[in-house]
Amino acid sequence: MIIVGEKINTSRKSIEEAVKNRDASFIIRIAREQAEAGAHYIDVNAGTFLDKEADCLSWLVETVQSEIDIPLALDSPNPNALAEAIKHHQGVPMINSISLEEDRLQSLLPVISAQPCHVVALCMSQTSMPTTVEERVAVSSKLIKKLTDAGTPLEMIYVDPLIQPISVDVNMGLAALGAIRKIMHDFPGVNTICGLSNVSFGLPERRIINRNFLALCISYGLSAVILDPTDKELMTTLITVEMLLGRDEYCGNYIEAYQNGRLA
Amino acid sequence: MSDFKALSEAVNKGDTKTALVEAQKALDAGSSAEEILNKGLITAMNEVGDKFSKGLLFVPQMLRSAKTMQECTKLLQPFFQEGDVLSKGKVLIGTVKGDLHDIGKNLVSMMLEGAGFTITDMGVDVSPEKFVEKTREVKPDIIALSALLSTTMPAMAQTIEALQKAGLRDKAKVMIGGAPVTEKYAQQINADSYASDAGSAVNKAKALLGIS
Structure with a gap:
């Protein structure tokens, strides 16, 4: 399971303050915590800065990579901010994200074909949000085609099935899970990725829902996830479920997590 | 009784x-x-x-x-009989241009409807021009704009500007909301009100029209 650490997002008050004050040591600490907890990528998002987003995102990239040798997930719906931030990134970044929305697609395709990068392909079409499994699969096939045509190998594509709240439609969980299974089946080698918190919007004790949803996603074939890797309970679920699905040889990761006091 | x-x-x-x-x-x-x-x-x-x-x-x-x-x-x-007062006011609502998210907007519509407002829902990805056109047609008391993305928030400002240019800005109150939207942003773009959730949208809408 590929883990993208989600904590450096300016929609969190403390991160927004740190970015505003250019508090590098705080940002580095949050990045290091996540890397040590098992993140393979550190997500950076400066969306709340609106017209200063590109600058802030680039600063985050340079700040994190100045101290920690880890690739980043450059997170923005804004193609310009992504195009700018990628110039500051060392190694192969993850672009989070591209979609079938025309402006976004056309401005990002040249950026991602100019250099190797992992790409999150969000199942959002030009005109609407998908609701059913079929709609999600249809959008993702188109996106995969566009990306592979632009030179991105299947293995570097991460389809995000677009998780919607179960509180407004109880079928939204199954729609996302079904899409994960079908996409993994139809495009061998491709990755699927998602965040966990959308599913629990509008309900109490969201962490319980998110954690159980993670277990289901993994069992349906999810291969990458955006989460808080310092959340011990969440990581315990991840490690345990992977073991139970036969993906942890000799139960090594599970036992090691226990020995390191990481299970909760 | x-x-x-x-x-x-x-x-x-x-x-x-x-x-x-x-x-x-x-x-x-x-x-x-x-x-x-x-x-x-x-x-x-x-x-x-x-x-x-x-x-x-x-x-x-x-x-x-x-x-x-x-x-x-x-x-x-x-x-219902003729002369019954069945509407607290007319609300024109939509998600702004470039934004396809409708869950928040739908919740707000529903609660406003529940509170007795008459709703005209324009759906998602609604351009400033379309808001202007519909405002002329429907003559709403309130125009409610939704955006879920930081990249589409500026379309709220553009919609308000378009209303201004069309001479409609003072014909209706403008209320905005959505995850990245803040009270401060509402003031910045000269919206009349900001609502943080579907429940408070009802109270804000009533306050805008001076009804209880």
């Missing part, structure tokens, strides 16, 4: 069956449809909205109550 306690309770719980029985009972007992709507259904939905804002009720419960109210309103429909 009646305080519509049982009806109100049924709407609060989203118990459509009981609510329909109670609404019918009220009609049979001689209450007017207008009275049942205003004192029974709308009052109950206001309670639901307030509880939601306070975190005492959750989205599915709100949806369920709204559904119950809709069913009861259908029952009352044939009994």
